[in-house]
Amino acid sequence: MKQILLKNGFIVTMAEGHETVYDGGSVLVEDGNIKAVGRIDPKTVAPDAEIMDLNGKYVLPGFVNTHVHTSQQISRGVGDDVDFVTWLHKRMWPFESSMTEEDSYISTLATCLEMIKTGVTSFAEPGGQFVSGMCRAVAKSGLRAKLAKSVMDCGEGLPAVWQRTMEEELEQQVLDLEKYHNTADGRVQVWFGLRTIFNNTDGLCVKTKELADKYGVGIHMHVAEAKEEKEYTYARWGEGTVQHLESLGILSPNLLAVHTVWLTDEEIALFKKRDVKVSHNPASAMRVLGFARIPKMLSEGICLSIGTDGASSSNHMDMVDEMWLTSLIHKGWRLDPTVVPSQDILRMATRWGARALLDDKLYGSLESGKKADLIVIDPQGPSMMPVNDKIAALVTAMHSENITCSMCDGKWLMKDRKILTLDEDAILAEGTARAAAIYKRAGIELPIRFPVVKISREKKLF
Ligand SMILES: [Zn+2]
CATH class of the missing domain: 3.20.20.140 (Metal-dependent hydrolases)
Known part of the structure; x- marks a missing residue:
């Protein structure tokens, strides 16, 4: 049994029928599913559970x-x-x-x-x-x-x-x-x-x-x-x-x-x-x-x-x-x-x-029994702070850079903005090279919007 506890956060459940928000709440994840949301009974948390202190950060369904x-x-x-x-x-x-x-x-x-x-x-x-x-x-x-x-x-x-x-x-x-x-x-x-x-x-x-x-x-x-x-x-x-x-x-x-x-x-x-x-x-x-x-x-x-x-x-x-x-x-x-x-x-x-996507029984809200698909949002920073209307701010002021962690099926995909499942630099380099090759194969020419002067490294003075 693998448990993850996210505690002390602003939990926006989006749950069907009540859409409760828990200020100072927690989410307990167990084996890929959400076990409990809101106030968590400490007795239900395993001694070896991974614990993340949200310190007031927001949690939303992915x-x-x-x-x-x-x-x-x-x-x-x-x-x-x-x-x-x-x-x-x-x-x-x-x-x-x-x-x-x-x-x-x-x-x-x-x-x-x-x-x-x-x-x-x-x-x-x-x-x-x-x-x-x-x-x-x-x-x-x-x-x-x-x-x-x-x-x-x-x-x-x-x-x-x-x-x-x-x-x-x-x-x-x-x-x-x-x-x-x-x-x-x-x-x-x-x-x-x-x-x-x-x-x-x-x-x-x-x-x-x-x-x-x-x-x-x-x-x-x-x-x-x-x-x-x-x-x-x-x-x-x-x-x-x-x-x-x-x-x-x-x-x-x-x-x-x-x-x-x-x-x-x-x-x-x-x-x-x-x-x-x-x-x-x-x-x-x-x-x-x-x-x-x-x-x-x-x-x-x-x-x-x-x-x-x-x-x-x-x-x-x-x-x-x-x-x-x-x-x-x-x-x-x-x-x-x-x-x-x-x-x-x-x-x-x-x-x-x-x-x-015909999956509302599985995910889309933070409720006991649903899949643990969720994100953590840190509002800290000049573009989102101060947050006065918290729910509206998630739409009208948040930037994707405020999303720090992501979990799907109970597994972390990103922590502190670092993707854990994929090699970001390698994929972007490979994608760039393949894109250039396809443009060439397909004969697609993009407009020259400004004149470009190419300066080779050897000849560059400074
Ligand atoms: Zn389309």
Whole structure:
């Protein structure tokens, strides 16, 4: 029996039904699970328990990032200041289609580094090409993940290597699922993916739903993402993406719909009726997609969560930044500073995120019997101190640098900002080298924004 006691902290439980905060409280972890929260009976603490005195630091459930493209991590910068079609056809598709399985592995490790440092303990990946590479990386990192393949069986301009039939795409996903689902002590799970309505036939959507139900897993899909998508679906079917998915029977509690920017009132009502889960990605939406109707969805009681999207579209794989953006952008476009309050944003980033991943029984809150997935926050420092409204400060003032420790499945992933499961320097060096090689292979040239003069070391005078 291995026990860890975190004592004398500000424990924000996010527990379903009461959301109690314990000031001066403790969390007792035993064999990967939370045994007790709040006031701990000393008799229940084993003499050989590891004890951490929090000295007033905060403890929160680990954040759940419900949409992050791990294969795009080493492409970072590839999409800066370009339009959507250029980004997709001239930058992102050439980059991702030039990646190897090992590139995907290293890129996923690099994403895991950033996620651990920014408080994430669980995430959902919508699809690189190599589920095997992603699985290896997640297993090593100590994080939890729902991994999916990027699935496309139609659409214009796809790289040759990605032109596949419905049968091929389904077969590959079933193979991945049977091989990798519930590996790494159950931390790694495999879901089905649907890329977008542009790249998925109706037949594929229907079969995917059947298989997801058969295996009891979720479906991860970009839905009503861009204005172009809305124009396309209305021209083709006379209805929006969500209405079309309803007509196919896809809308259901195991659908994780990402972005969901261009929804009508009727489509929001359909989400509510079918208990569809939503991943809100404010940074990438701000770049090119538009404003998702989060205040309306909140008032309708839809299960909302937060994602960072990929480094090629938002650069920051940082849930703390995404929470802060979520707290700002809706107030701005609604001209109403009371909408989307901090406590709702914390719910989105923790318990509701776990629910979106169909895991709310397992994690997302600090409660006895749940998995020990948690983070420690030290508010000390000029950017967060003084802390007056403690709960709001976690959204409006905290920076990811305030997150000092992270635990997943009862194991420490980071202590005092040092990652314990991965070699940070080696991964970043390898990721940098592989990124340069892929840019070259894919023939991607970035603009020269300022003239650069290279000065060699030998000739440098001082
Ligand atoms: Zn995405």
